[in-house]
Amino acid sequence: MTQATNSLPTSALPQSGASGKSGSGLQGSDGSVEVSGLTVSYTDSKKRKHTVLEDVSFSVPSGTFATVIGPSGSGKSTLLKILGGLYGAESGQVFIGGRQITQPNPDLVTIVFQDSCLLPWRTVLRNVALPLETAGVGRQEREDRAKAVLELVGLGDCMSRFPRELSGGMKQRVAIARGLVVEPSVLLMDEPFAALDEQTRYEMGEELLRLWDRLKSTVIFVTHNLSEAVFLADKVMVLEGRPASVGQTVDVVFSRPRDLGLMVTPEFHMLRDQLYTSLKRDRIRSSGTYSWSHQGNSEEGTQ
Amino acid sequence: MTTTKSAYTHIQTGPTRKYTVMFQIVAVIVVIAAWYLLTISNLVTSDQVPGLGSTFSSIVQILSRPNTLHDLAVSSYELVAAFAIATIAGIGFGFLLGEYGRRRAGVRRVIEAGLGTALATPKFIFLPVLVLLIGAGYWEKVVYGLSDGIIIMTLSASAAAYTVGENERVLARSYKMSRFQFFWKIFVPSALLPVIEALRISMVLVISGVMLAEMYISNAGMGFLIFKAGTEYNVPLLVGAVIVVAALAVALNSLFQFFERSLGNWHS
Ligand SMILES: Nc1ncnc2c1ncn2[C@@H]1O[C@H](COP(=O)(O)OP(=O)(O)OP(=O)(O)O)[C@@H](O)[C@H]1O
Numbered sequence: 001m002t003q004a005t006n007s008l009p010t011s012a013l014p015q016s017g018a019s020g021k022s023g024s025g026l027q028g029s030d031g032s033v034e035v036s037g038l039t040v041s042y043t044d045s046k047k048r049k050h051t052v053l054e055d056v057s058f059s060v061p062s063g064t065f066a067t068v069i070g071p072s073g074s075g076k077s078t079l080l081k082i083l084g085g086l087y088g089a090e091s092g093q094v095f096i097g098g099r100q101i102t103q104p105n106p107d108l109v110t111i112v113f114q115d116s117c118l119l120p121w122r123t124v125l126r127n128v129a130l131p132l133e134t135a136g137v138g139r140q141e142r143e144d145r146a147k148a149v150l151e152l153v154g155l156g157d158c159m160s161r162f163p164r165e166l167s168g169g170m171k172q173r174v175a176i177a178r179g180l181v182v183e184p185s186v187l188l189m190d191e192p193f194a195a196l197d198e199q200t201r202y203e204m205g206e207e208l209l210r211l212w213d214r215l216k217s218t219v220i221f222v223t224h225n226l227s228e229a230v231f232l233a234d235k236v237m238v239l240e241g242r243p244a245s246v247g248q249t250v251d252v253v254f255s256r257p258r259d260l261g262l263m264v265t266p267e268f269h270m271l272r273d274q275l276y277t278s279l280k281r282d283r284i285r286s287s288g289t290y291s292w293s294h295q296g297n298s299e300e301g302t303q
Numbered sequence: 304m305t306t307t308k309s310a311y312t313h314i315q316t317g318p319t320r321k322y323t324v325m326f327q328i329v330a331v332i333v334v335i336a337a338w339y340l341l342t343i344s345n346l347v348t349s350d351q352v353p354g355l356g357s358t359f360s361s362i363v364q365i366l367s368r369p370n371t372l373h374d375l376a377v378s379s380y381e382l383v384a385a386f387a388i389a390t391i392a393g394i395g396f397g398f399l400l401g402e403y404g405r406r407r408a409g410v411r412r413v414i415e416a417g418l419g420t421a422l423a424t425p426k427f428i429f430l431p432v433l434v435l436l437i438g439a440g441y442w443e444k445v446v447y448g449l450s451d452g453i454i455i456m457t458l459s460a461s462a463a464a465y466t467v468g469e470n471e472r473v474l475a476r477s478y479k480m481s482r483f484q485f486f487w488k489i490f491v492p493s494a495l496l497p498v499i500e501a502l503r504i505s506m507v508l509v510i511s512g513v514m515l516a517e518m519y520i521s522n523a524g525m526g527f528l529i530f531k532a533g534t535e536y537n538v539p540l541l542v543g544a545v546i547v548v549a550a551l552a553v554a555l556n557s558l559f560q561f562f563e564r565s566l567g568n569w570h571s
């Protein structure tokens with residue numbers, strides 16, 4: 001299964017002429033993310049208020065690959081939902097490309113979910129074209145654009161398959177293609193590779209970097225996995241505390257393009273261990289309230 | 304492919320399907336053979352069980368004579384109208400009920416309980432009252448015929464709307480789908496299988512409803528023909544008409560089953 005999903009062609013982008021892209025989303029458009037004083041609460045069924053995020057502030061320059069890590073339940077998915085305009089904050093503001101986010105903006109920001117969330121009754125091609133369809137793009141153009149993105153993620157010959165005929169990794173690629181088809185300035189990814197086996201997970205990460213290298217949109221990538229967070233990022237943000245806020249921000253300066261060989265270098269380990277220690281401290285501080293459910297992942301890079 | 308487990312495991316494919324078809328053919332042959340043996344035995348008279356030949360010729364007559372063809376046409380119009388209204392209105396109401404009921408579970412439960420009670424009540428006993436209230440024309444028969452079908456369709460579409468996953472909803476919201484787009488792109492495809500199942504049941508109820516209405520408040524239609532043949536002791540005509548109606552129901556049922564099967568193949 002892993003074998004079949006592993007090769008994203010490194011060949012050139014589809015010619016922009018053939019793809020019919022407007023080029024509006026990616027080139028030149030501002031994908032900077034500014035978050036200030038964000039506080040978010042949920043009300044439970046007994047009408048009690050739970051504050052999940054408190055006074056979260058950070059900024060991500062346009063074209064940056066940022067990762068967010070934090071223990072399970074710390075509010076990572078919640079943060080992405082707010083950035084995607086799916087959920088309203090109690091206070092604080094989110095600006096993307098200078099526009100304040102109060103509702104979904106599918107042409108500016110798209111989300112790739114952990115569960116690929118493909119519609120089982122649509123072919124791969126029609127799943128990818130869905131965002132364009134809802135935006136009212138004509139049939140021919142949306143098919144051309146969906147095909148171009150599918151070529152890009154290496155699924156050029158699976159376009160007429162149904163989701164159930166794909167492996168987990170392939171489904172996730174379709175979901176990524178669907179996220180990219182509208183050429184968003186910012187791509188939000190909520191643990192997109194969490195359901196994949198370890199090998200596939202890192203390979204998908206490597207491919208994602210290659211893809212991002214061409215597209216240069218801003219990516220905010222949530223993960224449990226420290227190695228993944230460090231490997232992918234320009235910038236790692238750690239959500240800690242309860243309610244959570246951004247505790248630590250680490251700039252990752254490893255040169256690009258990166259390949260999986262980076263993961264066995266001492267510098268990589270040092271950085272990852274530094275993050276691990278900070279997370280562990282946080283877990284001990286708030287003893288028992290958090291569970292670092294993917295604890296095993298912290299050891300992955302050292303094998 | 305063959306090992307793919309459908310969520311709708313009752314949809315038969317492969318060998319099971321073949322056996323079912325074989326069983327159906329054998330059953331028809333057995334019934335006809337038993338019928339034949341009965342008519343040549345001395346156990347029943349031809350007034351009780353008509354001969355195969357006379358029944359067959361009465362079926363041919365029903366399908367060829369203008370006055371009986373007219374009955375068939377009247378019933379068909381009523382069935383088509385009742386079924387179409389029950390389907391479209393039922394799916395529409397059910398969608399609204401299911402969607403609204405996500406916020407107001409109490410309201411949804413009360414309405415569904417009410418519909419369940421209405422479905423369980425034999426509306427047959429109200430037929431004379433209905434005739435007094437609204438008369439006995441074409442639309443009255445349609446209304447009577449669709450009453451059970453529309454309830455079944457509403458309940459099943461409501462359940463389907465209620466079970467559209469949170470994932471699909473978040474997806475729809477993140478792409479800013481309109482209510483209309485959500486209905487056509489998410490709800491209809493995801494509800495298609497349970498709704499087609501409900502369509503089959505609805506069809507049976509609509510046929511019974513229309514036949515009953517015709518028997519009691521009409522002077523045309525297959526229900527009326529059956530009723531008249533019964534009162535005139537025209538047994539071959541009676542049995543022939545019953546067979547025509549039953550064959551229609553079986554054919555429609557098979558058609559829906561065919562849809563279910565072909566949908567089940569891509570709708571995992
Ligand atoms: N719709 C909701 N209603 C009420 N509480 C919620 C809701 N969604 C999330 N929560 C709560 O908010 C907190 C943060 O949830 P969130 O899903 O953002 O965490 P997370 O960091 O993504 O966790 P994980 O790593 O397990 O995915 C949790 O305590 C959760 O119970």
Ligand SMILES: [Mg+2]
Pocket residue numbers: 076077078190
């Ligand atoms: Mg999460």
